[in-house]
Amino acid sequence: MSYITGPEYVRYACTCGLLKSLPNLYFCRHCSQLRCGFCVCPEVDSIFCGKCSENIPSAEAKVKKNKCANCLICPSCQQDLSTRIASKGVVNPDDSKSPAKKTYYLSCYFCGWNSRDVGIPDQTSPTGGWPERENVHSNRLQELLDSYKQIMLSQKQQKENDKKKKFGKFVSYTDRTGITASALRKRIGIPDIPHAMLRKPKLPESSTATTEVEELPDKFFTQEIDLLEVTTIEQRLLQPESQPVTVDKLFPAHKQLSIKKSLRCRHCERNVSKPEYNPNSIKFKIQLFAYYHIPEVRLVKVGDLKRGQPCEIIIKFTNPTQHQTTITILNLDLAEQERYVEEQQMMDISENLEVLSLQFKQPTSLPSLPGSQPSSLLSLPPRQPHLTIKSRKIKQTVNSTVEIPQSVFILPPRDDAAEYDDSNDTHNIEDDSNLVIWRKSNKVCIKLLVNIHEGETIGEEVFCGFTMDHVYTNIIAANFENKQPQKLNHKVRIFLNLGKM
Numbered sequence: 001m002s003y004i005t006g007p008e009y010v011r012y013a014c015t016c017g018l019l020k021s022l023p024n025l026y027f028c029r030h031c032s033q034l035r036c037g038f039c040v041c042p043e044v045d046s047i048f049c050g051k052c053s054e055n056i057p058s059a060e061a062k063v064k065k066n067k068c069a070n071c072l073i074c075p076s077c078q079q080d081l082s083t084r085i086a087s088k089g090v091v092n093p094d095d096s097k098s099p100a101k102k103t104y105y106l107s108c109y110f111c112g113w114n115s116r117d118v119g120i121p122d123q124t125s126p127t128g129g130w131p132e133r134e135n136v137h138s139n140r141l142q143e144l145l146d147s148y149k150q151i152m153l154s155q156k157q158q159k160e161n162d163k164k165k166k167f168g169k170f171v172s173y174t175d176r177t178g179i180t181a182s183a184l185r186k187r188i189g190i191p192d193i194p195h196a197m198l199r200k201p202k203l204p205e206s207s208t209a210t211t212e213v214e215e216l217p218d219k220f221f222t223q224e225i226d227l228l229e230v231t232t233i234e235q236r237l238l239q240p241e242s243q244p245v246t247v248d249k250l251f252p253a254h255k256q257l258s259i260k261k262s263l264r265c266r267h268c269e270r271n272v273s274k275p276e277y278n279p280n281s282i283k284f285k286i287q288l289f290a291y292y293h294i295p296e297v298r299l300v301k302v303g304d305l306k307r308g309q310p311c312e313i314i315i316k317f318t319n320p321t322q323h324q325t326t327i328t329i330l331n332l333d334l335a336e337q338e339r340y341v342e343e344q345q346m347m348d349i350s351e352n353l354e355v356l357s358l359q360f361k362q363p364t365s366l367p368s369l370p371g372s373q374p375s376s377l378l379s380l381p382p383r384q385p386h387l388t389i390k391s392r393k394i395k396q397t398v399n400s401t402v403e404i405p406q407s408v409f410i411l412p413p414r415d416d417a418a419e420y421d422d423s424n425d426t427h428n429i430e431d432d433s434n435l436v437i438w439r440k441s442n443k444v445c446i447k448l449l450v451n452i453h454e455g456e457t458i459g460e461e462v463f464c465g466f467t468m469d470h471v472y473t474n475i476i477a478a479n480f481e482n483k484q485p486q487k488l489n490h491k492v493r494i495f496l497n498l499g500k501m
Helices: 058-063 138-167 173-177 181-188 233-238 334-361 416-420
Strands: 010-013 026-028 033-035 040-048 067-073 082-090 100-107 253-256 258-265 271-275 284-287 296-302 311-318 325-330 400-402 409-411 436-440 443-452 461-479 484-500
Touching: 010 296, 026 258, 026 271, 040 058, 040 271, 296 484, 311 409, 311 484, 400 461, 409 443, 443 461
Parallel strands: none
Antiparallel strands: 010 484, 026 033, 040 258, 067 253, 082 100, 258 271, 271 284, 296 311, 311 443, 325 409, 325 461, 400 443, 436 443, 461 484
């Protein structure tokens, strides 16, 4: 059964060979295949603050270290801080109608922490201006950053000089005649001063180790430790520049930014999930979850699991689509998956050999013709697609066999109004009484028999599986000539955990 939280008794086999529950799978309507979390590629669509709901460009988020400049979180429990108002006398004591002077301070509604506990003065404006603790190591960090930037630029300049040496002694006409930028500066009388970042990198001062350590105060040995006054690991890691030891040194931290990401199929590079750009919206532009396209299978009842005699199980099928589908129960052929994996491996090997053969056949140098491309561009390999997940063999062992029924059954389309209808609507469908035992709206319960293999021990979990062949109606990939939805037979391998024998 596909529980929201709980054990996964019913698992579907992804195209790559992994077993996942139905809510954890996607369905690509262009490939007509199941995709798990490893078969899709995530992409960041937008960056925003979860409290003020402000969209922030990626360049600005990088400068602000992926933190919101206005919103603060509690350093004690990491919840959002709120601004509270406090009155501080009146503006003019001589005037009885003078308004009260207002001040603002930060407070946490969750744990009760406030900015007055750590000595942060109240502010006259609620929009900001809260003081931040200075980093004592800021000068050292800036020195390291500048030195590493110089090293990076010098290495980049060295690579460019090495490339120029490969092409020849003179790169351009000005170099051959000696009229370069440096020579022009000397002739005019301007000193030739290179860029500050292109100079020889100055290595930062190395840290020196010392054996002299300050002794611990006597209070650590004589007084009892109050754990409520000592910060936790999470509180210290929230402020890595200071890492306060006691609670009275905690300062508010800026809220971490959130992202909205879209998921793209690695095979056809089409989106299977794309949210709205607005941070306040929870809707999706594209939402191709398998739960809305593949029939859901639930395990309703399992009989006595005894070796040597068939066990009766009842399975419930639900059609989530707006189109009628026909389901056929087939044998679970794991050898077919193994053959598919071997074929994919052979295809990958043949494609790699073709790419290598094209590289060897191309000439290393071509005469420069007017209007022709440089030989370096022609010798490049063709553009490679995104990283694809290689198919693998299904490792789940099956120790029981399902008796395949000879008949098929029909699942009507989903009807939201039928959920509140007490009448048993069977849609006048003639079912096989040996297979279908219950039907209502778009739900059907069927009965199957399972035979446990010989040699299984008592107390061992029993796994069985079958292949579900259902008719999927594809509206996106429709034929443009007749403009009719395309129907195709889609096969899904399903594995059931029946429990212990």
